[in-house]
Amino acid sequence: MARLSLRGIKKRFKAVEVLHGIDLDVNDRELIVFVGPSGCGKSTLLRLIAGLDQITDGEFLLNDKRMNEVAPSRRGIAMVFQSYALYPHMNVYENMAFGARLMGLSKPEVEARIAEATRMLRLEALLERKPRELSGGQRQRVAIGRALVRKPQLLLLDEPLSNLDAALRSEVRLEIARLHREIGGTTIYVTHDQVEAMTLADRIVVMNGGRIEQFGSPRELYETPANTFVANFIGSPRMAMLGVEREGDRLIAPGIGAISLTRLPSAADREFLMGVRPDGMSISSDMQGEGFAAQVVYTEYLGDSAYVYVKMGEGAPVSIRCTPDTQYAPDMPVKIRVLPDKLHFFSSKTSQRLAV
């Protein structure tokens, strides 16, 4: 049971404010992912929740109880660190027993909990080993085991996959999802990798520059990004952004082309940004009709699909998802057409989403 409430959380390190008022409500049994570029404050926020750093301003409630002044070990929280932070001089069993013993549990209870965590994480064969004798993935499991032994209401994971190789990552990711269901507590997971965030989370907190940009389910974030930052951050390859002008029911991208649309943003702006993901565009060498003119840069073949990168006027190349047999020669002029219901509109002044 863990409901989490953050009310206007601010954090200052000396003169520098790194979190500018975070408000967040997390329900019981949710798996929440904090995602954002490095330096956005996501790890800082996690450390504030853990109690490892002092909250400068604002209030942190866990099940409606104020936690600001409560010692880290008394919050009912366990944390898995990015470097795992296993005690190097203790073997796996002792690593897990250390915290349990400090909780004042009886010896049989400590042993029962370790046995349970050992079973869940399949650590039976490793109990006598020292951390340096373990592989990266095994260390990771021990670090999680050490957290589980404390039976936390809230489990914090700080970039738990960043030290693993690619093959192991998806495996451990599945493991974490399974554990989260099995434990039945609340989990907060920090990462800078949006794929991890999308695949794991019940809800995602997208952070940037010490603020929350958007909080919602992976689907909400992907389909209705609240602003250009979220639109660019979520989804790979990135969403294409074009500056457009409205003229009646036509949208004109100066120098590139124009399209007619029946559904346009209701806001009064004449100029705004149009965003479209790689799967919202099609490409053809037929230059007739409506669409945007572009020039092929290169084609990326991925087996089940291909991405064609094209240059549309100024700015970074735009990627378009195509069938794998697509083949366009570099520098070839092409026409880009968009699917009207896959368009996103953002104010060019505030970068916020414009409703259609």
Place this chain on the structure above:
Amino acid sequence: MRKSVESNTFRTFGWDGLIQILLIGNSIVMLAPIVIMVFSAFKTNAQIFQSPFSIPDFTNVKSILRVWNETDFLLYMGNSLIVTGASIALILILGTMAAYAIARYEFRGSGLILLFFLAGLTLPLKLAIIPLFIQMRDFGLIDSRLSLIFIYVATGLPTTVFIMTGFIRSLPNELEDAARMDGANEARIMWSIMLPLVRPAMVIAAIQNVVPIWNDFFFPLIFIQNNNLKTLPQGLTTFMGEFGTDWGVLFSGLTLSALPIIILYIALSRQFINGMTAGAIK
């Protein structure tokens, strides 16, 4: 082509060989006095002067027995053990605690405190011997082991704090955070987490201090007059007059007094080398 092969051969055998010769030569220079000291311990006065470099009859332990039975050697050894042991214990305890605070707690002036300790490295304490004597006299510590212990702790702390601060800073912060999450208080973190990890650095600090303290002649000479409180180096000088300088006995005493340090060094050398290379291997 041939030339490069030749120069490679020179690099392997010539250059490495040169280094080997230098190292062997250095070892001989370093070991010779010790070997001669040990040899002389088994010789009579006459033998020492007739053939100082000859290999002695190792069954001739008369000098060693005399040192053991007829002199105050054991008393001096006891004093040395007490003074050195107490000094090293205090240096390690205080030094590690100070270094932990400087390395880990953020507080105003932590840099200054480290500098203050480092300043101690640059002070030749022997220059301050007269004020030091006056101070110890006023404390009533003349002819007391405490005077020596205080001075040794003061001289040992700067290097210890310096070594330990650097070492503790190199340990990951997350270990302490993890222990804090596990519910450990500061004392427990220090004892159960940090102490086992800083042991190599403590061994370095200990060895680095034990040798000069054990061998120190100067401060006991100034502060200790009572024969019952004399340390080994000071006590050994009494052998010179007492026996019309029986060199065999003197060298036996020297050998026996060097023995504990040599044994300690050998016992800790693994840890010592581990500690020195700890940062390099990672």
